[in-house]
Structures are given as structure tokens and as C-alpha cells.
Amino acid sequence: MENPNHQSWLAQLQTDDRSALRTIFDAQYEDVCRVIFRFVHDPGLSEDLAQEVFVRLWEKRRDIHIDSNLPAYLRRMAANEALAHLRKKTRYLADELPTHLPGHTTAAADEQYEATELSGLITRAIDGLPPRCRTIFQLSRFEELTYQEIADQLELSIKTVENQMGKALKILREKLGGYINMLL
Missing domain, CATH: 1.10.1740.10 (RNA polymerase sigma factor, region 2, helix turn helix motif)
Known part of the structure; x- marks a missing residue:
């Protein structure tokens, strides 16, 4: 409220x-x-x-x-x-990668690269959701609204919100596989 x-x-x-x-x-x-x-x-x-x-x-x-x-x-x-920061960082890291990577990269650099790749993957997966699913997913996960608050804000029934969240989660599970738990 x-x-x-x-x-x-x-x-x-x-x-x-x-x-x-x-x-x-x-x-x-x-x-x-x-x-x-x-x-x-x-x-x-x-x-x-x-x-x-x-x-x-x-x-x-x-x-x-x-x-x-x-x-x-x-x-x-x-x-x-x-997300904008992570996208910019991903582009910067890609530009800064040498054409030949030495065999001994640090674990921290590997983790950073994987994190930025994962961020891009998640962003693309969310952006690929149908508009209503994406809006409801973002309100729930990023804005931390309850299903009732989402239903009130979007003038939908709570059942519609539940169904759309289920659809969004199913699509994201299919696109992200094992990474989904990091997002949810």
C-alpha cells in the first residue's frame, strides 16, 4: 500500500x-x-x-x-x-580479453567471467518472457511485491497472477536449466 x-x-x-x-x-x-x-x-x-x-x-x-x-x-x-552495470562490465571484459588467453587464469577471473555471462543469460531470458509474464515476474522478484499487490496494481485476479508466474517460471527453467535457483 x-x-x-x-x-x-x-x-x-x-x-x-x-x-x-x-x-x-x-x-x-x-x-x-x-x-x-x-x-x-x-x-x-x-x-x-x-x-x-x-x-x-x-x-x-x-x-x-x-x-x-x-x-x-x-x-x-x-x-x-x-543490470546495466553488469551488461557494461560484460562488454568491457569481452573487449579486454586478449586474443590468446594464458593457460593459468585465476579462479577469481574465471568466477567474474562466469558471473557476467550468467547475468547476460538471465537478462536475456527475462527479456524473452511474454510481456505480461515478464511484468509479473519482475514485480514479484525485483520489486518484491506479493501476488495480491501485483493483482491490485495490474487490475488482475490473483489467480491470473499465479498462472502467469507459473508460466514465467516454467519458461525460465527451460531457458536457464540449472541456473534457475540463483535467480529465484
């Missing part, structure tokens, strides 16, 4: 009130960091990317039209920021 203060904070933010940004930051920073950490598994990087989320919120303050509640919107921004 939307906190009435959230709409007030957004209204203040859109009138260039920096104290509103500080209030939103104080109230939502830890939640934004948690969402990002689930993607990048690095506390310092999570904090850096969380700050970027709030910088973007400030930069786009006049253009923001939130259909869901503020925390859900920020969680979505956080997930997008983390």
Missing part, C-alpha cells in the same frame, strides 16, 4: 526541493542497496550504484510519473542500474 508521504515527497522533489531527495534517500537507501547487492554481490559497488539511482532520480525528477508506489519504483530503478 502506498504511503501518503511518498506522493508528498515526489511532489516536493518535482519542485526542486533537495530536502525531499534527502528524505527519500534516508528512507529508501538500504532497500535500494539490498536490491543491487542481489545482482552484484559486492557491498561497496552496491552502495556506489545505489547513489547513482538517487542521482538519476534527481536528474529525472520533473519527468517522473510513477504508476506503482515509490519504493517499488526505486527497486525497479535499482535492478535496472545493477
Whole structure:
């Protein structure tokens, strides 16, 4: 359920009130960091990317039209920021790979490469879901909404939400095989 203060904070933010940004930051920073950490598994990087989320919120303050509640919107921004970082990192790593890799790469480099590859695989699998399945999956897993909250927000029956989540999970299991437990 939307906190009435959230709409007030957004209204203040859109009138260039920096104290509103500080209030939103104080109230939502830890939640934004948690969402990002689930993607990048690095506390310092999570904090850096969380700050970027709030910088973007400030930069786009006049253009923001939130259909869901503020925390859900920020969680979505956080997930997008983390995924964008991982995509950029994957491209950078691919560009930096030498044409001939020495036989003794470090375990950490191997793990990093696998993590970025997995992130790309997961992103492509989620993007490949049918639109309604993708929206419901993202609201459930990234914005941490309950099925009832999703049903209310999308004006669907809870049974439809359950069916669409089942369909999304089935498709993701087929596409991701053994990696699915890392996502869910």
C-alpha cells in the first residue's frame, strides 16, 4: 500500500526541493542497496550504484510519473542500474580479453567471467518472457511485491497472477536449466 508521504515527497522533489531527495534517500537507501547487492554481490559497488539511482532520480525528477508506489519504483530503478552495470562490465571484459588467453587464469577471473555471462543469460531470458509474464515476474522478484499487490496494481485476479508466474517460471527453467535457483 502506498504511503501518503511518498506522493508528498515526489511532489516536493518535482519542485526542486533537495530536502525531499534527502528524505527519500534516508528512507529508501538500504532497500535500494539490498536490491543491487542481489545482482552484484559486492557491498561497496552496491552502495556506489545505489547513489547513482538517487542521482538519476534527481536528474529525472520533473519527468517522473510513477504508476506503482515509490519504493517499488526505486527497486525497479535499482535492478535496472545493477543490470546495466553488469551488461557494461560484460562488454568491457569481452573487449579486454586478449586474443590468446594464458593457460593459468585465476579462479577469481574465471568466477567474474562466469558471473557476467550468467547475468547476460538471465537478462536475456527475462527479456524473452511474454510481456505480461515478464511484468509479473519482475514485480514479484525485483520489486518484491506479493501476488495480491501485483493483482491490485495490474487490475488482475490473483489467480491470473499465479498462472502467469507459473508460466514465467516454467519458461525460465527451460531457458536457464540449472541456473534457475540463483535467480529465484
